[in-house]
Amino acid sequence: MKSAKWIVAACAALALAGCKKDSAAEPSSLPTTGVTDAKIAAADPNEWLTYGRDYAEQRFSPLTQISDANVSKLGLAWYADMDTARGQEATPLMHDGTLYVATAWSMVKAFDAKTGALKWSYDPKVPRETLARACCDAVNRGVALYGDKVYVAALDGRLIALDQATGKEVWSKNVVPDAVSYTITGAPRVAKGKVLIGSAGAEYRARGFLAAFDWNTGEELWRFHTVPGNPEKGFENEAMESAAKTWGGKWWELGGGGTVWDSITYDPVTNLVYFGTGNAEPWNPAANGRDKAAGTKGAGDNLYTSSIVAVNADTGEYVWHFQETPEDRWDYDSNAQITTADLTLDGKKQRVVMHAPKNGYFYILDAKTGKFLNGTAWTAQNWTTGIDAVTGRPTINPEARYEVTGKQWVSLPGAGGAHSWQPMSYSQQTGLVYIPANNAGFPYFAEEDWQPSSMGFQTGINSAATAMPAVAEVRQQILGSTTGSLVAWDPVAKKEAWRVDFDGPWNGGTLSTAGNLVFQGNAREQFVAYAANSGRKLWSFPAQTGIIAAPMTYSVDGEQYVAILAGWGGVWDIAPGILASKSGRPRNISRLLVFKLGGTAKLPPAPPMQELVLDPPAFTGTQAQVTRGGSLYGRYCSVCHGDAAISGTLNPDLRHSPAIGSPDAVRSVVIDGALQHNGMVSFKEVVTAADAEAIRQYVLKRANEDKALEGKAAIRPSTT
Missing domain, CATH: 1.10.760.10 (Cytochrome c-like domain)
Structure with missing residues (x-):
């Protein structure tokens, strides 16, 4: 009996230390055929094997057949209508002549990349009531490829492996703690035999995590939480014990937030996985006392929310973190795409992480250590008076602490972020980063005597007090200041190279190519090509629908194609009220659009937009x-x-x-x-x-x- 008790105690200690339990299955052998680590690392220009094309998530293609000299001849090669009219956010992947795409409701389709013929379709049958706990539409950002499998993360919290050839389900694992507060909208990444995925839910009752699953069996290999749990139950590792000192109140009762709902980057140079974390929950730090940490250094920072975290790819063990928005109360997620590159800074070539999160700053960190190298405000912001040149820590504008002042605070950027999930791209040719920018504020007002509830957002914000008033002059002023832009940012010179301004925010992600091109779709229902070095508009296509996803490019039989998943939706169409119409009222006609030089395919006529006229019954209430x-x-x-x-x-x-x-x-x-x-x-x-x-x-x-x-x-x- 004594030996048995010792074994149980030892296993418990291993679990708390974050180690792999002895009883866990050994990882499967790495694939030697199909999509392998070597193929992803080589980044064949003709294929697009992972979300950001390569491990570095640069979204830069070396293909040059389509260039600034001939892009005016680009035409539609083929298109495919999607069978769900929700927001479309996925980047298609292409391998061995097949184009794989995830649509809204986590459906997956495989097409012949040259002809557009449908090879197979898969529907995970996500219950439609899941939409009630999904922050921002039934979206999905894409699939992952590895070995002979396709991986999709379903909105209801499942990670699913499909056979690449047939689309038949190989395995399915429920990877979230519960089906009430968690959803998944992000694209998995795969490295060294591990399928990496986190979750959404930081406005509900979620505790953020990044987890790794065996590529062949789906067995969980490791999990790193981004927020400490209940101290009475012990901490999984030293990182969680350290983070707990920066939290106050009973933060664990609401989960704490910090969800990893999008950005995941594996760097083979450092063997680290970098990932961005979401906001602390609730937004209002006074709502549940999470701002009342004992007077230690960093009290109230709420680690590891609104941060970049780096863990060992093999074990999931903590290596470093950099918190971009301490004591986040503005929903300044750090979930925007994380890009690695080799840059020459101050005459020295360095391996760096580049990041443009919601908060309006562009950060460059040392990829190995996480050391802050520099940070610059690349767009309008008023929540800080600046950041420390050595540490990168922001000096928070006292007026931005709305729960302290008791006043409404209109912050720039707003909760939609100066840059949200729409991917940026980095051109190795121009040295510029192309960022889809949202120029929009957001009002915050702390709810008095706020109490958590069993349903809905748990933000501690009084949304009624900040609702858009029915005053023409106020609406006109706010609409006039709400815009969007495409910003070409020079990360070495730390300044803007050029910009293209739009009527409104929430435009699509970007693709840059060695043909001196930048492609982007927008809320005005246009798919556009710009000169990468100057921003000059070279070509556009009327997509008949708003575009928020990012394009990709590939080549089959010596012919280059550009593909984009079109379909309006996401948070901007749903939450901002009248501001959602700033770019017009984009239709949702969900389609996969594929272009090539000389393409002659035609879309059917677009249905007319109907202007809604209000004719409500009389108000009879009090x-x-x-x-x-x-x-x-x-x-x-x-x-x-x-x-x-x-x-x-x-x-x-x-x-x-x-x-x-x-x-x-x-x-x-x-x-x-x-x-x-x-x-x-x-x-x-x-x-x-x-x-x-x-x-x-x-x-x-x-x-x-x-x-x-x-x-x-x-x-x-x-x-x-």
Whole structure:
């Protein structure tokens, strides 16, 4: 008995130390055929084997057949309609003549890369009610290839391996702790036999992590958490024990956030995996006392949220971190793509990590040690008064601590980020980084006496207090200051080389090529090619839909192709209300578009855009109902149906819904879950029948206010 107890205790100690348990299966042998580590590292210009084309995530193609001299002759080679009209964010991959793409709802399709013939299609059958716990649409950013398999991470938290040749499921693993607070929207990466994936959910009750799974069996090999758990249960490793000193209150009760929902980069030079982490939860640090850490150095920083973390690729053990936004209260995720490169800085060639996260700074770190080398504000920002030239630590503007001042704070960048998940690219030819920029602020106001709930966002923010007012002059001013741009940034000179300005934010990711080209889609339904050295517009294609995904390029039988997954959606279409219409009202016509020189394929005529005219029933409620309904709407409804009850183009605009004329109809949806099959689940856990009526009256009031403003062209949503 004593020896048995000793074995149990030893296993527990190993688990707490973050070591691989003795009982774990040995990793599978690495593949020698198909997509191997050597092939990904070699980065054959004709193929696109991983999310960022190469391990460095540079999204730069050496192909030159399509160049600045002939891109004007680019035409549509073929296209394929997708069978789901949600946001499309994936980058296609190409191997051995087959193009693999993930669509919304985590579906996967394989096409002949030359002809567009469909080879196979796979549907993981994600329950549609999953949408209620997905922050920002049912999106998926792509698949991974390794050996003879295709990997996709499903929205409901599964990691799935498919056979490359047939699309048949090989294995499926549930990789998230629960099916309530976690979803997955990111693309897996694979290195050294390990499939790497994290999760989304930092607005819910999630505890962030990055995990590695055996490429052949799906068995978990290691997991690194980004936020410490309950101290009473012990810490998995020293990194978690150290991080706990920077948290206050009972942070673990809400999970803490810090989710790894996108950026994952493996660097074979250092054998490190770099990944970005999301915001701390709740946003408002006073809401659950997470700002009340004991007076230690770094108290209130909330490690390892809003950071870049580096771990050993073999073991998942912590190596270094750099926190870009300490004590994050603005949703300044660090989940934007992480790029590695060899740069000459101050006359010395260095292996570096380059990063442009949400917070408006461009960072360069030493890839091996994480040492801060430099950081520059590359776009407008007001949350800091600067950063320390040695450490990179920001000096936070006291006014930005809205939970301390008790006042509304409009921050630049906003929660959408100066640069969000849309991938940037780095041209080895020009030495420039091409960043899709969002120039938009966001209002924050701390909720008094906030309490967590079992459903919806857990941010500690009073969304009702910051909702867009029905005042024409205010709307016009805010709309006028909300724009977007494509910025060409020189990381060595630390300055902007050129920029292209857009009407609005939330434009697509970028691809740069050795043909002196930069490709980008935008919210104005255009797919555009620019000269990489100057930003001069060289070519465009009317895509008939907004584009937020990033393009890629490949070559088959000596002919170069450029591919882009088109389809409007994501957070900007859903949450910002009237601001979502700044670039017009992009349609969602989800398609895979593939181009080549001399291509002659034609799209069918685009359906006309319909301008919605408000004609709501009369408001019959009380001011008390409007106040209550506005608070509930802001907390539980606005993330899908838009700020101030003004939606984008994907989800229903409740001001136009015939249901708002009937208390019974609204109650059947909100309480009874009549539309659960469409993702609109029942909110009966947090909303009563009286609350549902209050929400209805709030929407009626808003609809009638906006009807009165409809004649003012400056605040009407434009059409494309």
